[in-house]
Amino acid sequence: MKALIYTKTGDLDVLQIKEIDKPTPKDNQVLISVKACALSITDYERFKTLSSKVSFSTQIISALMGFAGSPIGAEIAGVVVEVGENITHVKVGDSVYGKTAGTFPKGGFAEYALMDKDHVCVKPQNMTFEQASAISISFETALGALRKGNVRAGQQVMIYGSSGGVGLYAVQLAKSMGANVTGVCSTRNLELAKQMGCDYVIDYKKEDFTKVQTKFDAIIGVNGCNSMKDYKRLLKPNGIFVGVGGNVKQVSKAFLLSFISRNFSYFAGPIMPQKDYLSYAKELAETGKLLPYIDKIYSVKDTKEAIRYIVSSHTQGKVVVSMDFK
CATH class of the missing domain: 3.90.180.10 (Medium-chain alcohol dehydrogenases, catalytic domain)
Known part of the structure; x- marks a missing residue:
């Protein structure tokens, strides 16, 4: 072959x-x-x-x-x-x-x-x-990150990097879970992020996303290479930042902080498998909740x-x- x-x-x-x-x-x-x-x-x-x-x-x-x-x-x-x-x-x-x-x-x-x-x-x-x-892989990664963040209906959730392969699935999953979603992406991706389900979108090229007034129950940082202090300021007292991907410095900081603070965690993608993720994706797709x-x-x-x-x-x-x- x-x-x-x-x-x-x-x-x-x-x-x-x-x-x-x-x-x-x-x-x-x-x-x-x-x-x-x-x-x-x-x-x-x-x-x-x-x-x-x-x-x-x-x-x-x-x-x-x-x-x-x-x-x-x-x-x-x-x-x-x-x-x-x-x-x-x-x-x-x-x-x-x-x-x-x-x-x-x-x-x-x-x-x-x-x-x-x-x-x-x-x-x-x-x-x-x-x-x-x-x-498969992008969806499983997004699903694992949201499960790690224990995302539930009615919560405020930020998806940093909301227009990439993992980010777009994270947006759609958070919406299917009943969350209110704020996406952070660049100018050219604003409409796509809105189209895929974001309730509110921040253009990080024109606006400092850390100045938003909303406090979040969960922040999913998809390659979100920013200061952990910035993310901490945006979290509710019991909120959690879940890092996905990113550079070595970002990964190590999120990972190390997960041992000393309940506000931080890290999800390492497919090496942390999610049970029945494909059948779940199929169900969402066939009911119009995943594209x-x-x-x-x-x-x-x-x-x-x-x-x-x-x-x-x-x-x-x-x-x-x-x-x-x-």
Whole structure:
């Protein structure tokens, strides 16, 4: 089968379409014919310099996660072609979505890919393969962050970074939970944030979001690289800031503060799995409460351009690649 392989640690030129063996599902796995795959941070973060100068940390991460020699891609949608003995919730011919197999998911940019039992679900009936592929990791991360913040109906919730892949899901989830949502994003994303459910939007390029008069029960900081003191001032006495992503300094501060203050926590995304997240996303989607926002769709042959676009632009929502190898 054809696959887009990360042949070795390096710049975008190391991505090459090659012929590799078609995988075989184990007892708790499903093999699908991949129709679409969304780009996630593990796919493009390693190319963030857009040059041949690869940081030492990138080299270490690539080695530890076994990226070299494997197809990129983790968020996928497609059609089931084979199931393992222990699979009963999906069958051959079903249109499904979720993420690829393994502790460190990869392998989605291929004609065929494996999915583990707990990370595959029949796709929402009202969605295309492209839309469904844009859900799994970003949605699970947003869901985990809101659960960490114990978001409930009637609460005041701020989503910092409300127009990105995780942020837009956080907005929609908070609204579905009955919260009042304040989004923080840049000028060009204001209308999108409102469209996706924000009750109020702050343009951080024109307004100091820390001066808002509202006190919040929860603040979800998606790559929210700001002072922890600023966030603390915006919280109610029992409020909580939940960090998601961000630079090393931001991550370490939120993580360390979580041990000494009930006002701070950190959510590390897919390594903290959420039970039944795909079936929950399906339910929300089919009742009109969840809509993936796709910035652009590329052909697999143009994946390098897709990654270049993400790294060099402030994308809205997700970027998806169609697995049209033929």
